[in-house]
Amino acid sequence: MKNKMKTITIESLSQQAFAPFGEVIEINKHSDFIAINNGTTKRFHDLAKVQIKGINARTAISIFRASPFDLPYSLNFMERHPYGSQSFMPLIPSKFLIIVAQDKDGVPTKLTAFLANEGQGVNYHSNIWHGALVALEKQTDFLVVDREGEENNLELYNFEKPYRVEL
Numbered sequence: 001m002k003n004k005m006k007t008i009t010i011e012s013l014s015q016q017a018f019a020p021f022g023e024v025i026e027i028n029k030h031s032d033f034i035a036i037n038n039g040t041t042k043r044f045h046d047l048a049k050v051q052i053k054g055i056n057a058r059t060a061i062s063i064f065r066a067s068p069f070d071l072p073y074s075l076n077f078m079e080r081h082p083y084g085s086q087s088f089m090p091l092i093p094s095k096f097l098i099i100v101a102q103d104k105d106g107v108p109t110k111l112t113a114f115l116a117n118e119g120q121g122v123n124y125h126s127n128i129w130h131g132a133l134v135a136l137e138k139q140t141d142f143l144v145v146d147r148e149g150e151e152n153n154l155e156l157y158n159f160e161k162p163y164r165v166e167l
Helices: none
Strands: 007-012 022-025 034-036 041-043 058-066 073-080 086-090 096-104 107-116 121-124 134-136 140-148 155-166
Touching: 073 096, 073 107, 107 155, 121 140
Parallel strands: 007 107, 007 155
Antiparallel strands: 022 121, 034 041, 058 140, 073 155, 086 121, 086 140, 096 107, 096 134
């Protein structure tokens, strides 16, 4: 009997469900803000915890342009960043796929997939296994905040058989 491809069902993204992996970056009816610029601007402050460590470590801000994928999605590998967090926030209203996993002896396990809706971004804590950036429906630019420094901040894990990620 052939081994069947493992399937991951996509869940809705929420602060509570995503908490073991990082923060959801969003503004909702419960978001606190500080009025600035003589009251003409609302600052929704400290929405994610940026983490950096290592030699000559610094925070980097980049823009990633992601080509869209269709569902179901085939997950072949995961990555993690041991020296810093990594945040993704779409610059236009857009949905994207988030895949995270727990770690067991250097191997991603108990994979979970989330669908980020328009107006949501994520911040992966350092050393959290996650899938590549997967835009859905349209090409999307993302504001990315992560760590630069002297150490290699990227670990990859390639699966023997891909996972099928579907709604």
